[in-house]
Amino acid sequence: MSVTVYVPRDSAALAVGADRVARRIADEAARRGLDVHIVRNGSRGLFWLEPLVEVRTERGRIAYGPVTPDDVPSLFDAGFLSGGAHTLHLGPTEEIEYLKNQERLTFARMGITDPLSLDDYRAHDGFGGLRHALTLKPEEIVQQVLDSGLRGRGGAAFPAGIKWKTVLEAQAAQKYIVCNADEGDSGTYSDRMVMEGDPFMLIEGMVIAGLATGATQGYIYTRSEYPHAIATMNEAIRLAEAAGHLGGFKLEVRKGAGSYVCGEETALLESLEGKRGIVRAKPPVPALAGLFGQPTVVNNVITLASVPIILARGAAFYKDYGMGRSRGTLPLQLAGNIKHAGLVEKAFGVTLRELLYTYGGGSASGRPIKAVQVGGPLGTYLPESQWDVPLDYEAYAAIGGVLGHGGIVVHDDTADLSRLARYAMEFCAIESCGKCTPCRIGSTRGVEVIDKISQNQNRTQQVQLLRDLCDTMVHGSLCAMGGMTPYPVLSALNHFPQDFGLVNPDPQAA
Amino acid sequence: MTTVSTAETLALVDEVLTRRAAEPGALLPILHELQDALGFIPADVVPRIAEALNLSRAEVHGVITYYHHFRSQPAAGRVLQICRAESCKAMGADDLIAHAEHKLGCAMHGHSIDGAYTLEPVYCLGLCASSPALMLGDELHGRMTPQRLDALLAQEAQP
Numbered sequence: 001m002s003v004t005v006y007v008p009r010d011s012a013a014l015a016v017g018a019d020r021v022a023r024r025i026a027d028e029a030a031r032r033g034l035d036v037h038i039v040r041n042g043s044r045g046l047f048w049l050e051p052l053v054e055v056r057t058e059r060g061r062i063a064y065g066p067v068t069p070d071d072v073p074s075l076f077d078a079g080f081l082s083g084g085a086h087t088l089h090l091g092p093t094e095e096i097e098y099l100k101n102q103e104r105l106t107f108a109r110m111g112i113t114d115p116l117s118l119d120d121y122r123a124h125d126g127f128g129g130l131r132h133a134l135t136l137k138p139e140e141i142v143q144q145v146l147d148s149g150l151r152g153r154g155g156a157a158f159p160a161g162i163k164w165k166t167v168l169e170a171q172a173a174q175k176y177i178v179c180n181a182d183e184g185d186s187g188t189y190s191d192r193m194v195m196e197g198d199p200f201m202l203i204e205g206m207v208i209a210g211l212a213t214g215a216t217q218g219y220i221y222t223r224s225e226y227p228h229a230i231a232t233m234n235e236a237i238r239l240a241e242a243a244g245h246l247g248g249f250k251l252e253v254r255k256g257a258g259s260y261v262c263g264e265e266t267a268l269l270e271s272l273e274g275k276r277g278i279v280r281a282k283p284p285v286p287a288l289a290g291l292f293g294q295p296t297v298v299n300n301v302i303t304l305a306s307v308p309i310i311l312a313r314g315a316a317f318y319k320d321y322g323m324g325r326s327r328g329t330l331p332l333q334l335a336g337n338i339k340h341a342g343l344v345e346k347a348f349g350v351t352l353r354e355l356l357y358t359y360g361g362g363s364a365s366g367r368p369i370k371a372v373q374v375g376g377p378l379g380t381y382l383p384e385s386q387w388d389v390p391l392d393y394e395a396y397a398a399i400g401g402v403l404g405h406g407g408i409v410v411h412d413d414t415a416d417l418s419r420l421a422r423y424a425m426e427f428c429a430i431e432s433c434g435k436c437t438p439c440r441i442g443s444t445r446g447v448e449v450i451d452k453i454s455q456n457q458n459r460t461q462q463v464q465l466l467r468d469l470c471d472t473m474v475h476g477s478l479c480a481m482g483g484m485t486p487y488p489v490l491s492a493l494n495h496f497p498q499d500f501g502l503v504n505p506d507p508q509a510a
Numbered sequence: 511m512t513t514v515s516t517a518e519t520l521a522l523v524d525e526v527l528t529r530r531a532a533e534p535g536a537l538l539p540i541l542h543e544l545q546d547a548l549g550f551i552p553a554d555v556v557p558r559i560a561e562a563l564n565l566s567r568a569e570v571h572g573v574i575t576y577y578h579h580f581r582s583q584p585a586a587g588r589v590l591q592i593c594r595a596e597s598c599k600a601m602g603a604d605d606l607i608a609h610a611e612h613k614l615g616c617a618m619h620g621h622s623i624d625g626a627y628t629l630e631p632v633y634c635l636g637l638c639a640s641s642p643a644l645m646l647g648d649e650l651h652g653r654m655t656p657q658r659l660d661a662l663l664a665q666e667a668q669p
Contacts, residue, residue: 012640015652047639184634186595192636224542224579225635227648254535255542257577260633274537274563276576292534335638336600342639364601377596409597409638423599427633 002035003081006054006061008111010043010196011228012189017068018051024069025053028076036081042197044111045343046098052111054093057083063090098340098359103321105329106306107190107345110197116235118243121200127245129308133208134247138168141212145307147315149327154180154263154300155375155404155480157326157393160307163297166287167213170295175215177206178272178291178298181222181229182256182263185376187407190331190343191301195222195229198305199236203251205304208311209297210249218251219291221268224258260431264479265298267433278433279479300405302331321347326392326403336373336409337363346391353387355408367412371420371496375404377427378484380491381417402487417496421489422450428485439482442473446489453500463502466493515552522547523555527562537563537573541580550581585628586621588666590614591645592654594631597638602655606642607631609656613663626666 007013007022022038029036046052049065053075062083064075071088078086090096104110113120121127133141146161167175179202183191194202206218220233233253240246254272256262262271266280269291290296306328310318319327326348332355334341339361346355352372356362363369371381374391379402389395396403411420425446432439446469452462470486477483493500515523526543530536540559544551551574560567574580592610594603607618610629614622618631637643640652644659651662 011635011650012637012652015637015640015643015650045639050640183636186593186597186634187638188634189636189638225632225645228650229636254538256579257538257542258579258632259577271538272535274535274573275569276573333638335597335641341641373596407638409600411600415600420596420599423596427595431633 002037004037004039004056005081006039006041006056007051008043009040009115009228010050010193011226012047013043013050013052014228016050016066020069021051021053021067021072024072028072032076034076034081039114041113042109042111042115043193044093044099045107045193046096046340047342048340049090052090052093053080055080055083059083059092061093063093063096064088065090098342098344101358102345103329103347104345105309105318105321106201106302107193107198107331107343108309109201110193110343113198115197115199115232116239118200118239118245121198125312126200126308127204129311130204130208130245132311133211138212138214141208141311142168144311144315145212148310148318149315149322149325150303150306150310150318151326151393152300153302153306153330153405155402157403160299160303163287163299164209164212166285167215167295167297170288172295174217174292174294175213176291176294176296177209177213177215177218177304178265178269178286178296179206179218179220179301179304180263180265180268180298181220181226181301182268183226183301184223184260184263185378185405185407187335187373187409188333188376188405189335190333190406191222192226192229193331193343194301194305195220195226196232199233200240200245201305201308202233202301203236203240203245205307206251207246207249208307209299209304213295213297215295215297216249218249219272220251220253221256221262221272222253223256230255259433260427261433261479261481264481267479268298269296276433278435279481281478302405323347323349323390323392324394326394330391330403330406332391332406332408334360334408334410337365337369337412338408338410339364348392349390351388351390352382352408355391356387356410360410363410363412365412365414367414369410370413370415371411371417371492373409373411373420373488374407375402376407377424378402378480378487379404379407380487381411381420381495382491383495400487400491402484417492417499418450418454418501419499421492421500422447422454424485424488424492425450428481432481436476436478436482438473438476439478439485442469442477442482443485445469446473446485450489456501459501463493463500515554519548519552520555520558523558527559531562537565537570541574545580550584553582587624587626587628588647589628589630589645591630591632591635593633593635593637593641593643595634595638597634598642601641603642606644606654606656606659610659613660
């Protein structure tokens with residue numbers, strides 16, 4: 001009888017040798033005359049254990065990891081095909097604490113299924129949301145999304161239902177659903193995981209969005225840095241369409257070309273139209289005048305991927321998770337200097353400290369954690385005094401922080417926050433679209449001023465100048481690129497003044 | 511530096527333009543397809559693209575130069591992209607980059623002494639949980655160290 005072995009095909013598993021491990025397992029099985037069926041599943045998101053190999057046994061799936069090609073013969077010797085003991089043996093996958101204690105709604109299928117198997121998708125509750133949506137009127141679908149409390153998971157946290165309602169009520173011959181899959185922020189990879197690990201869920205979410213708003217054309221705009229995600233999405237669209245799951249909704253993947261600011265929704269639309277990805281002034285909002293001037297829903301991958309379960313299980317089920325006005329779950333992405341880097345889907349309200357130590361296991365280097373940047377490169381650096389704030393949009397906003405898309409990058413005590421602040425300005429200078437002056441020029445001046453502070457040239461005066469410059473960028477920039485670059489810079493300055501050569505902490509520090 | 515494209519290249523360009531010019535927002539997909547096939551966007555195909563899409567040459571030039579991904583010159587050899595975003599920085603990307611620059615004898619955006627590599631920064635490959643990360647050609651590598659990079663380059667050098 002054939003034994004099923006799972007070896008992930010997620011980029012992060014491939015980057016640490018999953019293909020070589022899969023080949024070695026196939027070769028070793030052939031050599032021993034054993035019948036092994038290898039499934040290339042998505043990743044469970046326990047990345048420090050990748051390549052995480054699983055074997056299907058009578059006791060459920062048993063995990064081994066991280067597996068190198070050289071470990072494979074000994075795994076066979078140890079009888080891993082029936083869950084045998086081995087130094088890499090991790091026990092039943094579902095019982096691994098990191099995974100067991102999560103609240104996986106959006107990532108429920110992640111790592112379990114073959115991403116390109118429609119049968120697998122259906123067998124694991126796939127298309128339940130779409131089936132229900134097909135029995136509803138557009139207004140009723142929109143009402144479900146409104147009632148669920150779902151807010152945009154791309155970072156701005158705008159209620160998804162309100163955006164959908166605006167597009168539904170707009171009169172136009174053509175409307176569009178645009179999936180913002182331009183995941184350019186360091187510390188984020190959940191969009192990539194969805195596209196590579198459960199692409200039919202995103203497709204289902206977009207088809208539902210089309211039914212809800214009257215849009216018949218969808219685009220997934222993603223990054224040239226994500227070749228595997230692009231290939232998987234293209235294949236998934238082909239399979240779903242051939243099986244009749246799109247119901248006339250047209251769906252296409254469009255590839256960006258290495259421009260960070262194209263993650264901003266209006267710059268993204270310009271890029272989709274074949275132009276330089278430069279930010280548009282709002283209003284009009286894209287919901288009224290978006291792609292090619294037509295009403296357009298622009299939602300992030302996780303936002304659209306959260307819709308199927310809301311339609312399948314009901315708005316109340318989803319809304320039951322979370323706290324305050326932050327409803328449902330957020331895929332938190334642990335990265336940087338952290339021992340157990342990986343994906344943790346939890347209801348809003350978990351604290352950073354819990355994530356860093358209960359899940360993350362502390363720093364990878366074993367040194368004390370010094371600063372944690374939450375919400376991407378435009379998010380603030382949080383010192384230890386802020387690690388007990390619950391992860392909730394409003395609670396973070398109250399401390400001047402950004403929860404954003406849940407990206408978390410950890411730095412140990414060797415990090416120099418003045419260097420990271422300088423990097424934030426430098427990144428803005430490289431990636432600014434150039435349309436507005438505060439961002440285009442301010443970022444270059446910001447690098448120079450931080451250099452002067454580091455070199456102690458009129459330090460006190462230059463620190464004041466940096467604050468003034470940041471103030472201009474916050475209030476004068478057209479979009480978040482220039483408007484939020486001051487967040488990491490000022491948080492570094494306020495919380496870690498010693499790194500800027502300021503012996504006495506700044507009395508104005510927040 | 512003027513690039514004079516061969517008849518074969520121009521025929522390919524015309525074929526791509528004929529097939530895709532009518533797509534909504536066709537310019538980026540066209541540039542991607544040409545760069546994938548040719549390795550870069552030769553200067554003398556710009557007027558052809560502009561004409562096919564009813565754009566000015568300046569508009570097409572503006573798009574090519576706006577995006578980091580598009581090249582107006584061929585890369586020297588294999589492209590080695592090392593991530594220098596925050597997560598990778600937290601795990602030693604700066605040291606890895608310094609090592610690569612020393613090893614290849616060039617700075618970022620430069621070509622190695624032997625012409626075998628073009629070294630470029632990249633801002634996030636989505637491998638933040640396996641930092642530091644790099645992409646060599648179209649192959650991804652995570653949990654990189656200077657030693658592992660040396661081994662990777664040595665492996666590449668083998669016939």
